[in-house]
Amino acid sequence: MQDRVLKVLEFTKVREQLFEFAASSLGKDKIKNLVPSSDFEEVMKLQSETDEASTVIRIKGNVPLSGIHDIRPHVKRSVIGGVLSPLELVQTASTIRASRQMKRFIEEIAEERAEIPILLEQVEQIIPLTNLEQTIRQAIDENGEVLDGASELLKSLRHQLRSSEARVREKLESMIRSSSAQKMLSDAIITIRNDRFVIPVKQEYRGHYGGIIHDQSASGQTLFIEPQAIVQLNNQLQDIRVKEQMEIERILTELSAKVAEQESELHVIVKVLANLDFIFAKARYGKQMKATMPKMNNEGRITLYKARHPLIPINEVVANDIILGNDFTTIVITGPNTGGKTVTLKTLGLCSLMAQAGLRIPAQEGSELAVFEAVYADIGDEQSIEQSLSTFSSHMVNIVEILRRVDFNSLVLFDELGAGTDPQEGAALAISILDEVHQRGARVVATTHYPELKAYGYNREGVLNASVEFDVETLSPTYKLLLGVPGRSNAFEISKRLGLNERVIQSARSHVSEDTNQIDKMIASLEESKRQAEMEMLEARDYLKQAEKLHQDMQKQMIEFYEKKDSMLEKAAEEAETIVDDAKKEAEQVIRDLRKMRTEKHAEIKEHELIDAKRRLETAAPEIKKTQILAAKKAKKHMFRPGDEVKVLTFDQKGTLVDKVSENEWQVQIGILKMKVKEKDMEYISTPKQLDTKPLAIVKGRDADVKLELDLRGERYEDALIKVEKYIDDALLANYPRVSIIHGKGTGALRQGVQEYLRNHRQVKNIRFGDAGEGGTGVTVVEFK
Missing domain, CATH: 1.20.5 (Single alpha-helices involved in coiled-coils or other helix-helix interfaces)
Known part of the structure; x- marks a missing residue:
């Protein structure tokens, strides 16, 4: 992808937003280098890893990514013989600890309830360097101080140091507490100069204590003197300090050598943690903007439901459906300025780039995007003063470059195509450019003001007109994209709303050709039809939901x-x-x-x-007639066949035999219901003649969409049981003999609850764990009666 396109479509701003969700400099470095991929397999993997991270966040809420540092410079310096500082060693131990926690965290989730193979593959590369971590932590604390227990010699030296300091302080305390000290000392305190204990003596009494002068006050009236009586003690103290520092240097050298020995393992740890931080940053970013995982294809199909521009606040942005690449490959959007045409272009382009970079997109579930070899965009005023190019010339430079590279595997976005020059010539150029790009098979979305392009979609196959809606009542755009409806001029309506004299407006209308008026009326009719169709679709959707609910209630x-x-x-x-x-x-x-x-x-x-x-x-005595037993005897006299009309005695209803599911059990269609009935519970009525030559046609309802397995991993206990109950009902109505319920291994609470419910269900014949190839103890196989 061209850097200019990433900037024009504001992908760079998306990366800036993504920075906030990285937990370390390692993750931020990967985000800084994030660019969309044009390889379909790579894009699928990027999307899958983001989806796995989203699953982990949904289950756990947070991820242990704290304490990660970029220790690559430290490792490199230790390898060439350098001595690492205590803080650098602490950062190394912290990073090792973070990798160990992350490895255990991911493995526990994978073992309990989630399918996260990519994340699992990442942490499997980590070799827990527990010994190195403990060795460093036993020698250095969190603040970078070398501990007494780092070595026996250091412990002994520290003890001697404290004892010597205590003797020096005791000697000086006796000096400053004497009766003569009050007049000779500026203050009765003990202080340190040049790592030696001193007392503040007035200038005139400098010779009283003897010893060494180390410093004086700004006024020169106070001298900081090391009395002669403690010079020897200070010398001993300094000698111990030198030995202490030498021992600390030895300990740091030894620890640095141990770090160097684990060079390759530490580099792997840094690499994996960088990847994980980057992956979870993508997932947290998607969660924050309420984004979804798109379906990806390499066939140029785009279907975005309620797509939003990710950089516009969610409470302000207008969501739109954008469909391209199925029945048509080119969309021409017309409409007023500030109506949202450019935002629509950027939304499509930016969503495509985000998806190809492995990010979730701000659109509803079920949205689909294609992986393009390249995305080209000519958007905005790119006038170049330095090159002495006009707006038109600047756009043409970009368009020429696009035409040189574009092919069938490209997405091309033109904003105000042909603008900046004579309208007639600009419109002609726009049509020719669109023809050229369209013929090459690229996916194209273009915006324009030219009325000549309103008819473009009607004259060419695979091209669709669209527009952005404008509310004449409020004199403002709604930013709603109308696919299949070209834009129309609202100048007369706006002028009327603003109070322009009706006579002037009528005069203006007389100067407009009849064809133009007819086109505007046609477009107005299309807009109204579009709105009406959308309203009716919403009503129909509501009725459908109500009917489905009623159907389910009646069945129950x-x-x-x-x-x-x-x-x-x-x-x-x-x-x-x-x-x-x-x-x-x-x-x-x-x-x-x-x-x-x-x-x-x-x-x-x-x-x-x-x-x-x-x-x-x-x-x-009253005689008890058991109709089922009598019916069973009667049923044995007839050999049932598919298509026979029978009476289901248990329901006292007529039905039609569909298929035999076992030796003495049939699938029976009773009205809109299909259910399994035993032969002893049926009474033969007749065999319609047409069924002897023509197979029975059964209309499949929504039950035909019931899957053969139910995945409960990641679900809460109560929600999971509700889903199991509904799924078993759907599977029974769909007449499945056997289904599988995936609950994972985990703690076993969910598995136990599911199996307890199944054992008490009257239609469940048998339950068992899955075989080795079916998921083992993470799956329960259910067989119905």
Whole structure:
């Protein structure tokens, strides 16, 4: 991509915004060198890595990227034998720690719930240099001070140093507390000059203490003297300090050599952390501007839904749909100045550059962009005083360069094509330039004021007119892009709103040709039709959503009704059987009592009368007819075939057999519903004649779009269970025999909750973990009845 195009389309400003989201100088260096790629595979990888980082941010909220430093100069100096400062060693240890934390962070997320192969591949390159990190931290603290425990000798020297300092202070304290010291000292304090302990003595008493004068006050009235009595103690103290410094130098040299030994590993750590910082900066930037991941293709197709210019505040920008590369490859946008034509051009160009750089784009989900070999733009007033070029000449220089390079794999953006010269000649040039670029197969969007270009889209195949809307009532542009509608002049309407005399306006209209008036009326009609169509589309979308919701509610209620009906019938049958059993027991008791009476009292009751009485009692009992069992016997007498009309006994509804799903189970179409029904629950009605020769046509509804797997990774527990419930219902209505639910391994809480729900579902026949090739314990395979 040309640097001039990156600047004209303001990609450089996007990079400046991206800087704010980098956590280290390493990430900022990569952002500084960020340019769009023209390689399709590379763009796909860049988009995928940004998407993975967005997934991590959505799951965790933040990323441990603090404590990263550019330690490459430190490593280089240690390799050539240089001694690193304590602060440089601390930065090295901090960077090693950051790499270790990042490696563990990414691996835990990958193990628990997310598919992030690119990020995982990055951190797998890191070799945790734990020993080097601990060695440095045991010797140097966070502030860059060498610790006493860095070596036994240093610990001993530090102890001697503190003891010697204490003796010197004790000696000086006794001096300044004496009665004579009050008049000889300027102040009763102990201070340090040239790393030696001294006391402030008045000028006139300089000879009283002897020793060495190290400094004097600005007025010369006070001398800072090292008394003779502590010169020897100070000498001993200085000797210990020299030894301490030598030991510190030895420790730093040793640590620097250890850093040099890990040169290659440290360079890998720096490289990986730079990549990760850059990737997560892209993801955080996309989240901040509410951007989405575009679909990418290498076939020149562009479909942007509600695309916004990323540099305009989200509460001010107007979102537009931009479609190019399918039915048409060239768009000519007409409309008034300050109407948003240039912003539309820049939005398209900048979104394309951002996508090819691996950034998310400010547009709705489902938007699609192409990977172009080059993006060319001729936008704005580029008059060059130094070259003595007019605006027109400056634009033509750019256009000539574009025409020299453009091909079928290019995106070309022209702003005010042909402007700056005679209108008639400018319009002719604009048409010729558009023809040339269009014939080469490039994707082109051009803006213009020329009315001659309004008819351009009607005369050429693959070209579409468009315009930016202008509200005559408010005398202001709406910045709304209208595809398929050319712009029209609003001069008369604006003049009328501003109070120009109607007579003057009518006179002006008389000077305009009838053709122009007809064109303006046609455009006005198209604008109105466009607005009406958009309103009706929104209404239709609302009705569709309501209908889908109603359809789902009806299906749910119907299933609940029949389930409740079956339950009530079973309960009634059980109650009836209980009543009958009780009646039979009572009858048996009556018979026993009668026999007993006959035996004891010689009553005239005959045996066959007793038997008849019992039979009458049995026949008086209510008879429970189990229609399902009878229907099953009847069903066995007929060999079911696809297309047969049957009665589904459990629902008391007629249906049509679609296909046999198992040995004794069929898929049945009942109205708009498809469900599995066992043969014993069906009663054969008839076989329509036309079905003997013509296969049954089944109209597939939205259930046909149900996928064979549900991915729950990254979902919250409660949301995941809601999705599982809806998905199982959809899969049952779609008549799937088996589906897979991807929940990941993780802590097992989500897996346990999903499997518990499935075990209690009345339509689930069996559940199992996936095989090795199906995802293992991260996947549950569900088989329906």
